[in-house]
């Protein structure tokens with residue numbers, strides 16, 4: 001097969017090629033339902049405002065002073081707050097000042113019966129969106145409410161856009177040639193568009209994180225953040241505060257409130273890597289998040305609502321973990337509803353050449369290096385216990401070691417060259433390191449001969465011995481050509 005054929009049949013699935021509509025985003029239309037918080041001490045006026053604004057389709061919470069309004073704002077998020085200036089207990093200006101300190105505060109409109117330029121200016125300086133003098137027309141009020149709402153939405157959209165830009169640059173290529181991986185990628189594209197929890201399984205280095213990333217990219221959440229955390233890398237209490245965040249004073253050293261990853265991933269995807277390593281206590285907390293889409297920050301009393309899609313990954317057998325009491329069965333039931341199982345690299349040897357070429361082009365910048373046919377054969381026949389990650393490392397190492405522009409078998413690690421060809425049936429073959437030295441040598445000769453289609457000239461070159469030495473060794477080991485060669489299966 002010619003090189004061009006061999007290497008151009010690979011397909012690069014670039015996630016951004018699948019990005020959905022560019023205009024997907026925040027609704028700015030004038031019939032949006034706005035979450036409004038009112039603080040008005042004149043009870044009748046408050047009730048009229050609530051009734052009229054609700055009739056227009058908005059969600060209105062009514063309070064009668066600044067203190068109660070702040071309490072409501074701590075309980076849930078509002079788009080716009082409508083604050084009277086003069087109120088008992090706590091006035092509007094005071095409430096405004098405190099509201100502005102909150103995470104994602106509402107836009108604030110001030111209302112006053114006795115507008116003086118001075119208080120209005122003070123309110124604007126403190127960050128109020130606008131002010132109104134009473135009495136005001138409900139239509140006029142609604143128009144200003146919409147403007148304030150749109151400003152808040154735009155501010156959020158800007159944040160989303162920023163995260164998207166940084167994200168797009170990082171979008172990885174996924175190299176696929178085997179039917180197995182093609183099927184998996186089409187499944188991935190289908191499940192991506194839903195909000196379903198996805199569990200990605202597979203041996204270490206098979207591309208679980210890459211696929212999780214792709215699911216996010218193919219989803220309607222692609223403009224939102226993609227946040228990943230490994231449940232194995234950090235200690236339990238730290239993982240808890242990383243995930244859920246904490247309130248000031250929740251524990252020694254918690255001086256300021258910190259948002260957790262669940263909150264930061266709002267509108268996007270949270271990738272829980274190595275979920276099998278999560279402690280049982282945290283597992284039950286996670287289960288609650290999955291069921292209610294709400295949680296409490298560590299040391300917090302206010303319920304936080306989130307809209308996050310969860311993707312989990314593991315290289316463990318979670319069913320076995322359940323049997324051993326290490327994993328909650330109800331959590332498994334939740335997360336394994338949709339499983340993407342990535343095959344090991346030895347189960348899809350067709351992917352080896354295009355992956356090797358891809359990594360080679362990546363590390364050698366331009367195309368100065370190329371794989372020799374012999375080196376490619378060695379790689380195809382290896383069992384890759386570390387899967388794609390190992391392949392990537394091997395290529396990077398080979399580029400450093402190679403003295404020529406073509407990567408030869410001797411540039412590859414010894415374990416690849418001494419490896420008995422796998423039958424590619426999915427089992428990890430003998431790694432060739434057992435047995436006597438003689439046995440090892442015999443295996444190596446046999447493997448190189450098979451890779452070269454029993455071309456003794458080529459084989460002796462790879463083995464670094466003369467053709468006559470090879471001939472002698474063949475005779476002493478009693479090696480003859482087998483009927484069916486692993487190379488012919490490719």
Ligand SMILES: Nc1ncnc2c1ncn2[C@@H]1O[C@H](COP(=O)(O)OP(=O)(O)OP(=O)(O)O)[C@@H](O)[C@H]1O
Nearest residue numbers: 173174175203204205206207208209210315388389
């Ligand atoms: N199909 C592929 N195309 C291109 N690169 C790939 C592919 N599959 C894996 N890789 C690369 O191989 C490396 C390992 O992949 P990844 O980190 O996604 O594996 P993993 O399954 O999450 O491994 P682990 O279980 O050890 O965390 C990464 O550098 C990734 O970019």
Ligand SMILES: [Mg+2]
Nearest residue numbers: 208209273313
């Ligand atoms: Mg990983």
